[in-house]
Amino acid sequence: MDAVKIPTTRNGKATFQLIIDTTLDLFYKQGYHNTTIANITETAGIGAGTFYLYFPNKLMLYKHILKLLQHDIRRTIAAKVSTVEGRYNKEKEGIKTFIEYAIKYPHSYNIIWESLYIDKNLFIEYYDGFAKRYEIGLKQSILDGEMHDVDTELVSYILMGVSNFIGLKVLLNLGTNNNDVEKIVDQVMSIIKTGIFK
Amino acid sequence: MDAVKIPTTRNGKATFQLIIDTTLDLFYKQGYHNTTIANITETAGIGAGTFYLYFPNKLMLYKHILKLLQHDIRRTIAAKVSTVEGRYNKEKEGIKTFIEYAIKYPHSYNIIWESLYIDKNLFIEYYDGFAKRYEIGLKQSILDGEMHDVDTELVSYILMGVSNFIGLKVLLNLGTNNNDVEKIVDQVMSIIKTGIFK
DNA sequence: TCATAACCTGAAGATTCATTCAGATTATAT
DNA sequence: ATATAATCTGAATGAATCTTCAGGTTATGA
Numbered sequence: 001m002d003a004v005k006i007p008t009t010r011n012g013k014a015t016f017q018l019i020i021d022t023t024l025d026l027f028y029k030q031g032y033h034n035t036t037i038a039n040i041t042e043t044a045g046i047g048a049g050t051f052y053l054y055f056p057n058k059l060m061l062y063k064h065i066l067k068l069l070q071h072d073i074r075r076t077i078a079a080k081v082s083t084v085e086g087r088y089n090k091e092k093e094g095i096k097t098f099i100e101y102a103i104k105y106p107h108s109y110n111i112i113w114e115s116l117y118i119d120k121n122l123f124i125e126y127y128d129g130f131a132k133r134y135e136i137g138l139k140q141s142i143l144d145g146e147m148h149d150v151d152t153e154l155v156s157y158i159l160m161g162v163s164n165f166i167g168l169k170v171l172l173n174l175g176t177n178n179n180d181v182e183k184i185v186d187q188v189m190s191i192i193k194t195g196i197f198k
Numbered sequence: 199m200d201a202v203k204i205p206t207t208r209n210g211k212a213t214f215q216l217i218i219d220t221t222l223d224l225f226y227k228q229g230y231h232n233t234t235i236a237n238i239t240e241t242a243g244i245g246a247g248t249f250y251l252y253f254p255n256k257l258m259l260y261k262h263i264l265k266l267l268q269h270d271i272r273r274t275i276a277a278k279v280s281t282v283e284g285r286y287n288k289e290k291e292g293i294k295t296f297i298e299y300a301i302k303y304p305h306s307y308n309i310i311w312e313s314l315y316i317d318k319n320l321f322i323e324y325y326d327g328f329a330k331r332y333e334i335g336l337k338q339s340i341l342d343g344e345m346h347d348v349d350t351e352l353v354s355y356i357l358m359g360v361s362n363f364i365g366l367k368v369l370l371n372l373g374t375n376n377n378d379v380e381k382i383v384d385q386v387m388s389i390i391k392t393g394i395f396k
Numbered sequence: 397t398c399a400t401a402a403c404c405t406g407a408a409g410a411t412t413c414a415t416t417c418a419g420a421t422t423a424t425a426t
Numbered sequence: 427a428t429a430t431a432a433t434c435t436g437a438a439t440g441a442a443t444c445t446t447c448a449g450g451t452t453a454t455g456a
Binding site: 031032033113114116117120123124127128131148150151153154155157158160161162163164165166168169172174184187188191192193194195 | 229230231311312314315318321322325326329346348349352353355356358359360361362363364366367370372373374382385386389390391392393
Binding site: 009010011036038048049058 | 416424
């Protein structure tokens with residue numbers, strides 16, 4: 001068996017969820033590679049064998065968690081973006097939501113990035129998928145005349161790079177100005193809008 | 199002993215270097231966590247005990263390598279940037295050199311990023327240091343009237359984010375347009391210069 | 397040349413960790 | 427009520443890996 005086994009009863013579901021919650025916390029604190037199965041089961045207060053009732057190994061558990069997080073982060077951004085009009089506002093809302101998300105759920109941010117060092121293909125799938133979605137909106141904005149005729153693929157990577165590094169900065173508390181997300185986002189947007197050179 | 203022991207004789211230096219070269223390759227191909235000491239010594243064709251003659255453990259070897267790479271990448275960029283005049287040209291040269299470096303030495307790029315999941319402080323030190331250097335140049339450009347009065351800390355993170363994600367894109371061969379670095383850099387610069395919105 | 401320090405080896409012990417499994421408990425549907 | 431499936435346990439096995447060390451080789455400087 002190499003797939004995740006979904007429990008059917010109430011007790012089973014609770015244990016399943018307990019494993020996921022415990023693991024989220026441990027992966028965040030210690031990283032994927034430094035977290036052992038024994039580590040997870042002991043912290044969760046369950047028998048070692050119970051783990052294997054639901055997950056064939058640590059990697060499958062990671063993949064399962066990654067999928068959950070990806071859905072959640074995308075859903076959150078999509079929901080927020082849909083509440084505003086115009087590409088500029090949508091872009092701003094997207095970046096803001098992403099950074100807020102990174103601050104609110106540093107676990108997620110951390111675990112998604114770690115995929116690069118667990119299974120490179122997971123990472124590629126994630127960011128390539130993200131970029132492709134981005135491009136759809138960008139292309140529309142160009143058609144609408146809201147945006148210059150840029151290379152949408154490149155711009156989607158640029159925007160991901162910007163969001164991710166600002167997220168990283170805020171998350172790791174690098175530098176000094178981390179207090180006010182709204183303010184940070186405003187500045188980022190103004191730079192994206194008009195460029196930095198005279 | 200918890201430090202790296204530098205060899206004194208010619209043979210010693212050769213073995214030391216052999217360990218580093220072998221490890222660079224293995225870390226790149228398999229990642230830090232999937233690379234064992236036995237793995238390194240066998241590939242290098244030396245006895246297991248020889249490793250411990252120079253490095254107390256894998257982490258110290260990693261730190262040593264990371265330091266070497268950081269110096270090299272910074273030196274390379276600084277050298278290139280100093281050959282051109284004006285902040286815009288310097289910025290362009292910096293981004294171009296960074297991306298070229300990532301393509302030429304994917305090992306380095308990969309190993310530096312991995313620090314986030316080996317020892318978070320190493321990662322923080324690296325990028326915070328990089329940002330601080332960046333800021334010096336940016337501040338000067340503002341004084342010279344070449345650049346808008348932006349938040350230099352924020353802009354340095356934005357520029358790092360952009361370079362890193364473009365590097366990532368090219369490296370992982372994401373998307374389609376990866377052939378011509380010069381062309382990519384030109385587009386990136388034009389976006390940074392004038393912004394993306396009308 | 398030869399004493400000495402540096403260098404090198406790989407088998408062996410120690411440790412950590414993943415995974416199994418026989419046996420026990422619990423929930424649920426009929 | 428009870429048969430059945432689902433759930434749970436944790437000691438035990440075994441595989442992978444780190445690290446040491448006693449003994450051997452090589453290079454170098456006096």
